[in-house]
Amino acid sequence: MVISVDTGNKQIKTEHFAFQSGLNEMEIMPPKMDTKVLEYKGKFYTPSNRRIAYMKDKTFDERYYILTLMGVARELEDRLNRGIYRPVPNRPVGVELLVGLPPADFSGLYEKFENYFRRDEEPVSFRYGGREYLICYRDVVSYIQAYAAAVMYSKDMKLRQLAKVLIVDIGGFTLDYLLLRYGEPDTEIFDSLEKGVIPLYNEIRNRVRKQLDILLEDSDIDLVIGEKNSLLSAEIKDLIRSVVYEYVVNTLGIFREIGIDFNSITTIFVGGGSMLLAEVIKEVWIRYRGEYHIIYDSLANAKGYKKLYLADRAS
Structure with missing residues (x-):
């Protein structure tokens, strides 16, 4: 079994x-x-x-x-x-x-x-x-x-027909990425960065505590990012959203520094963090011209x- x-x-x-x-x-x-x-x-x-x-x-x-x-x-x-x-x-x-x-x-x-x-x-x-x-x-x-998440949807997304595809997995603690060339991993371009949603949540909690003297839980932050009903004040929500926007801008900016240009590659976001941040990614992506997709399946790796x-x- x-x-x-x-x-x-x-x-x-x-x-x-x-x-x-x-x-x-x-x-x-x-x-x-x-x-x-x-x-x-x-x-x-x-x-x-x-x-x-x-x-x-x-x-x-x-x-x-x-x-x-x-x-x-x-x-x-x-x-x-x-x-x-x-x-x-x-x-x-x-x-x-x-x-x-x-x-x-x-x-x-x-x-x-x-x-x-x-x-x-x-x-x-x-x-x-x-x-x-x-x-x-x-x-x-x-x-x-x-890579496993990408393979799950490789046929639907025709990954083997694309010269370069960047897989970005925004997970709990790490942000993993690897480059595929015609569907196969490039053995030189991959890494795991400590840039997942847990460090983001820690940054949000620290900012809110220092600026507004409020203690938040992960579930409070989830509601705001997911634009669901929340009892938090507009001031707290605005601060959370500003930190999230800053996180996405800085995270995507890292790839330019390591020699990956979104304008000349197809990017596929996977993982629960990518799904959670989908609307913010869409907003930030305006500055890029490359094609991107988000796989809305948190179980894709399994x-x-x-x-x-x-x-x-x-x-």
């Missing part, structure tokens, strides 16, 4: 689900609640809106292992409910786990990241939503984030991992 889990700094994404990259750990079963509880090795876990601080190496502790297991559990439950998976007591189901890493970290971390999940290849036993599960990671394969894996197996 193939299951993809995209372990982002802001969110964990699978083919069908997304949840915050945060974790509550408890020694005893929590009171009855709507949130599904994961029980693993005698401890109980639930997702938390308080995300984990940025970790370049996610194998540092067990938290991303547990978050990934939550993603696997959600996919198994979904397939069980849809009748396409039926567990057999005491017999582990084999799982091909697909994960991803930023372009700049891939070559240095992919083996360590894959081994982080393989462990001793022993069956993994856990309970989720009151059901018992037994799985075995038959294979763990890493892919390059951003879906792309599976597409790449199945293509490799078929070849």
Whole structure:
């Protein structure tokens, strides 16, 4: 059974689900609640809106292992409910786990990241939503984030027919980019910058606190950027929008400094941050003449991992 889990700094994404990259750990079963509880090795876990601080190496502790297991559990439950998976007591189901890493970290971390999940290849036993599960990671394969998202939509966007395409993935903590030439990655032009939406949110909170003495949460900022109903004053909203506009201007300006000209290339934005900032990107893009697109699918990386894996197996 193939299951993809995209372990982002802001969110964990699978083919069908997304949840915050945060974790509550408890020694005893929590009171009855709507949130599904994961029980693993005698401890109980639930997702938390308080995300984990940025970790370049996610194998540092067990938290991303547990978050990934939550993603696997959600996919198994979904397939069980849809009748396409039926567990057999005491017999582990084999799982091909697909994960991803930023372009700049891939070559240095992919083996360590894959081994982080393989462990001793022993069956993994856990309970989720009151059901018992037994799985075995038959294979763990890493892919390059951003590239996987582009591959998912490469046919629709005819990427293999374009001489140069820049993929920009605005994620939680990092902004990843890589250049494609006729659909294939350029092995020299790629990087991961600490310019994702989490640093943006930190800057917004600092500005609002210093100038207006107001403490904000991520959810407050999301409402304003997404132009949804918010109880914040017009003054706070204007300050948030000005910081966001400044962020997009400065972020796009970085590419000129590193020798990438939007006027002579097709640019494709992917990732949750790109979707969140779509209207601001549109406003700022007026100063450029190049073509750009935004992929409105926050699960694109996870879906792309599976597409790449199945293509490799078929070849």
